[in-house]
Amino acid sequence: MNIVNFTPQSAFFGGIIIGLAVIIFFIGNGRLAGVSGIVNDTLVSKQNRTDNFLFIVGLVLGPIFYAFFTKINIPFLITSSLPIIISAGFLVGIGTKIGRGCTSGHGICGISLLSQEVVQVVMGFVVLVFCR
Amino acid sequence: MMSKIISFISGIIFGVGLSVSNMINPEKVLGFLDLFGQWDPSLIFVMMGAIIVSAPVFFLFRNKNKPLFADNFAIPTRKSIDKNLIIGSGTFGIGWGMVGFCPGPAISSLALLNTYSVFFVLSMLGGFLLTKLVDRIIIPTQ
Numbered sequence: 001m002n003i004v005n006f007t008p009q010s011a012f013f014g015g016i017i018i019g020l021a022v023i024i025f026f027i028g029n030g031r032l033a034g035v036s037g038i039v040n041d042t043l044v045s046k047q048n049r050t051d052n053f054l055f056i057v058g059l060v061l062g063p064i065f066y067a068f069f070t071k072i073n074i075p076f077l078i079t080s081s082l083p084i085i086i087s088a089g090f091l092v093g094i095g096t097k098i099g100r101g102c103t104s105g106h107g108i109c110g111i112s113l114l115s116q117e118v119v120q121v122v123m124g125f126v127v128l129v130f131c132r
Numbered sequence: 133m134m135s136k137i138i139s140f141i142s143g144i145i146f147g148v149g150l151s152v153s154n155m156i157n158p159e160k161v162l163g164f165l166d167l168f169g170q171w172d173p174s175l176i177f178v179m180m181g182a183i184i185v186s187a188p189v190f191f192l193f194r195n196k197n198k199p200l201f202a203d204n205f206a207i208p209t210r211k212s213i214d215k216n217l218i219i220g221s222g223t224f225g226i227g228w229g230m231v232g233f234c235p236g237p238a239i240s241s242l243a244l245l246n247t248y249s250v251f252f253v254l255s256m257l258g259g260f261l262l263t264k265l266v267d268r269i270i271i272p273t274q
Contacts, residue, residue, distance in 0.1 A: 004170045005163055007154065011174035014153020015181020021146035022182065023189040028138030030199030031206050033146060035236035040260045054136050055143035056239060062147015063156060063243040074151050076241065077159040078248045080231045089238075089252040091227025093259015096235060099220020100208070103234040104146075106221070107179060112187035113194070113207065 022108060025055075032113075034105020035059070036096035134201040147240045153178045156241050158232030165229050 025033040029051065042052040067074055080088070096102045101110065150156040155178055163172030198204050228234050233241075233252050241249040 001168055001171050003173060005160070005172045005174070007172075007174050008177045011153045011155075011177035012181040014149045014151070014155065015178035015183075016185050017149030017152055017181075018146055018178065019149075019182035019185025021142045021149060022186045024138060024145065025142035026186070026189065026199070026205075027193055028142070028200050028202075029135050030202040030204055032208075033142060035146075035234075035239060039235055039239060039257070043257060043260055044264055048135075051135055051139040054140040055146075058140045058143020058145075059147045059150075059236065059240045060143075060243045062144045062149075063151040063240055065144060066148045066151040074156060074244065075154055075160070076157045076244050076246065078231065078246065079159065080248070082248070082251060084230055085248050085252050086255045088227040088230035088233065089255025090259040090262070091223050091230070092234065092238075092252075093227075093256035094263050095220045095222070095224025095227060095259075097220070097260050097263040099217050099224055101221075102224060102236065103228075104236050108182045108186060109190075111179075112183050112190050 018104075018108065022104075022112075032105060032109040034101050034109055036092075036102035037100065037105055040097060138201060146236065147243070149182075150237050150240045153181075156237045156244075158237070161228075161232035161234075161237070165232070 022033045025031060031048075033055075038052045038055050041047070042049060042056060063074055066072070078085070092102070096105075099106070147156075153174070154160045155175065160172065161175065163170065164175040166172070193199075194205060194207060196205075224234075231252065233249075235256060238249060238252050238256060242253060
């Protein structure tokens with residue numbers, strides 16, 4: 001294993017910004033910012049459709065604002081062929097629909113929510129140890 | 133009205149985060165998946181940054197009465213791992229690994245006006261609709 005192109009600072013900082021988006025959406029609207037769910041709901045559900053659509057519009061505007069204000073050219077490269085792109089898109093669509101979540105929903109929100117259980121388990125454990 | 137503003141702002145901030153971390157870039161994500169080759173661990177740091185911010189807030193707010201601009205918190209109640217979760221995540225994982233795109237970055241990258249992003253997103257929407265269709269015909273509703 002060789003470690004290459006590793007950018008821990010910008011990755012961590014970008015992650016914090018994504019976390020901010022997640023908590024603003026949660027505290028404001030009470031929902032989890034899982035992108036696959038939001039996109040899917042926009043497509044098939046009337047509930048919160050405008051909210052969901054605006055989230056998607058924002059998601060597309062984000063990189064434009066970022067590039068405009070920082071004057072940074074966002075590195076972007078796709079090397080896959082078109083048939084692979086289309087197959088992958090289908091698999092991602094089918095998989096996130098069946099599994100009800102993608103990287104943002106399961107990876108970020110799911111782990112963050114699960115952490116409550118984890119924290120409770122740890123706190124319970126500590127209390128047990130202290131009581132003994 | 134406020135919920136719409138919140139949605140819009142959250143979307144923008146999410147897109148900025150994907151840009152800053154460069155997770156919008158499939159090449160960057162593929163680097164993470166290349167664990168035994170030329171490995172780029174950056175994605176772990178993105179996840180850590182996001183979770184460090186969101187986990188405490190979820191913990192503090194989920195048992196509060198209600199969010200600021202909605203009637204209640206909508207959090208999935210399923211706690212156990214079921215068959216759909218395993219099959220779905222596996223299918224998603226294969227697609228993700230093929231190109232390096234998951235839904236958030238794929239949508240966000242439409243901003244960069246790359247034709248391949250458009251094709252990916254359209255196929256993904258096709259996947260959503262296809263699953264809904266199959267779901268309706270074959271699998272009985274839960």
